[in-house]
Amino acid sequence: MSNPTVETVSTGADKAKLAAAGALVVAAVAAFYLLGKQDLWLRVIALLMLLAAAVAVFFTAEPGKALAAFGRDAVRELKKVVWPTRKEAVQMTGYVFAFVFVMALFLWVTDKTLEWAIFNLILGWKR
Structure with a gap:
């Protein structure tokens, strides 16, 4: 059996995007607690918007694209199930x-x- 090797090419831009996504997640949690005196709906909206930005940044990086491709392949295989x-x-x-x-x-x-x-x-x- 042949073992296909997986090569991951991680560029500086991808590392920066992943770091930015992580920073946005941390910022989302921090904003939720820093806005503690505000109404709950405002805190939740700030949290969700920053988390959505983090997800968007993650999916522009190579690992995010690979995750999306894996998801598409999984759905395609699931459609083949009898x-x-x-x-x-x-x-x-x-x-x-x-x-x-x-x-x-x-x-x-x-x-x-x-x-x-x-x-x-x-x-x-x-x-």
């Missing part, structure tokens, strides 16, 4: 319940057999 019909889902659920019942019965019989063998035969305890 979901089972209702009949198939009910059948498989029945098989699982039957298997669980049989396994529980097997484990109970095994437990009781070992209990009988250890306590009655080996130790000689009568319960």
Whole structure:
């Protein structure tokens, strides 16, 4: 199997954009608390606007673009999934319940057999 190598090229501009996005997140939290004497709606609007700016800056950097491409690929793959019909889902659920019942019965019989063998035969305890 071949292992494809992933090369990440991080330019100074990308590092600056990521730093700016981080600074905007910190500024959003700071603004929320510094505007403590203002109305709550004003504080929330300031927080949301600065967070939206941070997200916008992040998605202009290369890691943000890669994240967006990953999301698009994930949605594309999800559209390829073939979901089972209702009949198939009910059948498989029945098989699982039957298997669980049989396994529980097997484990109970095994437990009781070992209990009988250890306590009655080996130790000689009568319960």
